[in-house]
Amino acid sequence: MALSSLKSIVLRVTEVSEEPAWRRRAVERSTRAAKLRAEQRVQRFLDSAQDLIAEKGTTDFTVQEIVERSQQSLRSFYQHFDGKHELLLALFEDALARGALEIRDAALAEDDPLRRLRGAVELLYEQSRPRHQVERPLFSDFAQQLLVRHPTQVAAAHLPLLAVFTELIEQAAASGAIPAGRPRRRASLVMQTIMFAAQGNGVPAGGHAVPFTSAEIWEFCYGGIAGSAVASPAADPAD
Template identity: 70%
Template structure:
């Protein structure tokens, strides 16, 4: 029976160091592609740019691009997911500025509404163009991208339910319905009903989930 020889510690350290360095270089290359795409969207006001334009702007190779992304769709999806993670962090911070469960949920609703509302002179093609297409063609990807935000709203609904201010039941479904109401209302604000305010949206959502009168 042969004796198992343990790998020397120096070898493990060398391999780990090499792996960390390779991971860091890959992350830097990916970020350069993302930054290039962001600049192109800002300049064009649309997602109508080519992979080659992203490659040229990033000063990297086409081969490197396809080592990290399957194509333009995956690049835009990465930008979309990153934007939603940032948005979720802003919503969590707004909620944490309040101590009681219901004001925390209200802050989250009003912050999300503010994020989603169109702003004069500001084009957000990632949301106005790509997100709408994604919703039709790849709904599971939309759901996955919104998961960080949904997790936060679920926590807040659970907290409000525990305090007796929101009906107990299916908090994740309630959170999803609140989010969908807020997002749809923000994108349709200024339509036939005229401009809507964040407090109006909050009151509408609250009537749907409030424990009052149950």
């Protein structure tokens, strides 16, 4: 092979050589550090907002109060959030995700699919109720506002919970404990029933002072699931 051809091959190999390993390591280290700092700043904003909610019993506070409580800057806040609404949405999504994980873990402790589903229904009801007369504005005031103004965000926030209930209904149906069919849609109906009852403080309409129990909520939901026939696809929207 001619010398000129060898030089050409060497040049081509040199031109497409990879970035030096030390440079990649330096950039990756810098990126990891920046990501960690950003996560810490975000968490401080979230913690501060959570503290304000606990103190005030409402979401009626300002971005400036969050900034002052977190001991960070207004500029830093708007680098991470479009506004107070987005921060509250993050808290709402986190709370629902933690609740879904708690329900899934509790369900795994049961062997019987129907008992798993019952445990999930009762636990979601207890999670959603005000505790010891303490208001939960993220699940009352803010959730209602969000439902009206941003229904798509509400649906996205509930996806982890919906996935858990869909799976549990599928398992119960597979065991023969309940009729099969449309598990995702039925899971959505069950969840909405539970959470609506809980946000009414568990007090029945008509002035009765005795709150619903979790067992009553289960009996009602089970009656609907166990007695439901598979709907005609032509009559109802798809899952």
